[in-house]
Amino acid sequence: MFLPLHDGVPLKNMRIPVMTRLVIGICIAVYLFSRFGSLGNDAMVAGLGLLPSVLFGHEILPGGYPFLPVLLTPISSIFVHISLMHLGGNMLFLWVFGDNVEDAMGHVRFLIFFILCGVAAGLTHAYMNATSYRPLIGASGGVSGVVAAYLILYPRVRIWALFWVGIPLHVPAFGAIGFWIALQIGAAFFGIDESVGWFAHLGGFVTGALLVPLMRHRHDPILARLEARELSVSR
Structure with a gap:
């Protein structure tokens, strides 16, 4: 598999990625309540x-x-996680990639973007499993949208990540994320581990890719340079 560790891309438009940290905080709070609160984990999963x-x-x-x-x-299902590993994996992806995507979009638009990707992911899963009585939970659909946005915004940035059995590699984002999306496609269409919402990951990723041009700052330096090149060619 693939776990991102660090990218080192500095923030340019803000000091603190408020919404990224807010989402992480809410997910952690909901998980702690589900584990130690009066309702219990099963009730939280069924109720949200x-x-x-x-x-x-x-x-x-x-x-x-x-x-x-x-x-x-x-929407509510986005913030519920079944285990510490489930929570930790999603929050690690969001921690590494979310701050730079939020920097490219702004606080409010990033939160809207994240929720839209999560909702689209859930609906994709529901459409593909219309008669399923198994709850879908977790932020992975929204996170997949963030990953798609990061790939478009920072494709050549090199990130540190763990691959397979914990091998650390320093690779370009397009290589690491390309490897990740290939795993999602393979698992979704070949039925690997039906307890994971693979189609939710794909739905969130596609939605994120489609929303990036609408949600990012118009003055984003990376996409602005790409657009300038396209205009110069079209002339």
């Missing part, structure tokens, strides 16, 4: 998770579930 069959009206949960209107569960 996205169940495709419930979302599409094929089945109904017992009284009191979900905790929110069912149409809001594609």
Whole structure:
């Protein structure tokens, strides 16, 4: 597999990635409450998770579930994680890539971007598993959108990452993320580990790639240079 560790890209438009840290903080708080709160982990998953069959009206949960209107569960499910490893992996990706994407978009637009990617990821999973009664939870769909945005904004930046059994490598972002997306595609279409929402990852990634031109600052130096080159060629 692939775990990012560090990219070293400095922030140019802000001092602190407020929304990236806010999302991480909310996810950690929800996880701690699910583990040590009065409701318990199973109740949190059932009450906030996205169940495709419930979302599409094929089945109904017992009284009191979900905790929110069912149409809001594609949002609430983003912030729920089943284990420390699940939480840690998603938050590590968000920590490494989120700050620079937020820097390129601004605080508010980044938060909107993240939630839209997460919702699109959940709906993609639900569409592909319309009769499933298994809850979808986790920030990986939103994180996948952030990864797509990072790939477009900083393709040649070199990042430190762990591959396979913990081998650290310093590689270009397009190589590391290309390897990651190839794993997602393979796992989604060949049915590897059905407990993971692979199609949610793909849905979030595609949505992120499509939204980047709309959500980033118009003066972003990297994409601005690319656009200038395209204009010079078209002339």
